[in-house]
Amino acid sequence: MSPLIETERLTRILPETVPVTLVKDVTLSIGEKEFVAVTGPSGSGKSSLLYLLGLLDSPTSGTLKIGGRDTGPMDEKERSRTRLSMMGFVFQFHFLLPEFTARENVEIPMRKLRRLERSQIRERASELLISLGLAEHLDKRPDQLSGGQRQRVAVARSLANDPPIILADEPTGSLDSKSSEQVFEILQHLVRERGKSIVAVTHDLEMAARMDRRIHLVDGKIAEVVPG
Numbered sequence: 001m002s003p004l005i006e007t008e009r010l011t012r013i014l015p016e017t018v019p020v021t022l023v024k025d026v027t028l029s030i031g032e033k034e035f036v037a038v039t040g041p042s043g044s045g046k047s048s049l050l051y052l053l054g055l056l057d058s059p060t061s062g063t064l065k066i067g068g069r070d071t072g073p074m075d076e077k078e079r080s081r082t083r084l085s086m087m088g089f090v091f092q093f094h095f096l097l098p099e100f101t102a103r104e105n106v107e108i109p110m111r112k113l114r115r116l117e118r119s120q121i122r123e124r125a126s127e128l129l130i131s132l133g134l135a136e137h138l139d140k141r142p143d144q145l146s147g148g149q150r151q152r153v154a155v156a157r158s159l160a161n162d163p164p165i166i167l168a169d170e171p172t173g174s175l176d177s178k179s180s181e182q183v184f185e186i187l188q189h190l191v192r193e194r195g196k197s198i199v200a201v202t203h204d205l206e207m208a209a210r211m212d213r214r215i216h217l218v219d220g221k222i223a224e225v226v227p228g
């Protein structure tokens with residue numbers, strides 16, 4: 001079976017007067033049920049790599065396959081569909097839509113993919129939020145929730161279309177230590193019990209050591225791969 005994510009010399013250079021190298025020659029392979037950390041100093045290209053893997057940005061050279069499919073020839077519509085069906089995103093700041101309730105925020109990616117009926121979408125959004133301990137908060141808006149609760153809504157939203165891959169950029173970066181541990185354990189559970197693959201950018205080396213593998217970037221390149 002092909003890996004879920006496979007890159008070959010993935011590179012992103014910004015065409016400025018003095019070109020800026022964000023990601024350089026990154027070759028990696030991420031299989032099912034893997035929990036992978038991406039670490040590195042500030043400005044080393046961690047977020048840029050995650051954006052490339054998430055089809056939110058395009059490489060200037062190199063290849064990226066998602067679920068065995070080369071993403072190079074895909075048009076924007078296909079990229080968007082691949083993103084919606086194959087990946088969920090969790091960012092440091094939750095990016096929930098402020099005017100919508102927790103449940104509506106989780107419903108949005110399902111509405112975009114249009115695989116389920118309205119009533120099924122509503123039911124699934126509720127189930128996801130309940131499974132993340134948010135039963136009492138389904139109808140609250142983000143500003144009525146704590147930081148940890150908001151981040152759990154963001155995790156529920158990332159799971160909406162049941163994607164095999166979750167890409168997380170500092171998912172616990174803005175949380176206190178208790179909420180941070182809670183969100184980490186949820187992510188760990190998703191890998192161990194639900195078979196998801198997670199790539200998470202983190203500054204927290206203790207947390208990274210609890211994952212399966214750590215990819216350490218320096219100046220946009222893989223400097224080291226450390227087993228967890």
Ligand SMILES: Nc1ncnc2c1ncn2[C@@H]1O[C@H](COP(=O)(O)OP(=O)(O)OP(=O)(O)O)[C@@H](O)[C@H]1O
Pocket residue numbers: 014020021022040041042043044045046047048049
């Ligand atoms: N649009 C842009 N224009 C110019 N430089 C950019 C742009 N986007 C990113 N960079 C630069 O590219 C480098 C990599 O940025 P990136 O955000 O990927 O690093 P990072 O490792 O995630 O950093 P941090 O840990 O601080 O979030 C940085 O030096 C950044 O300043």
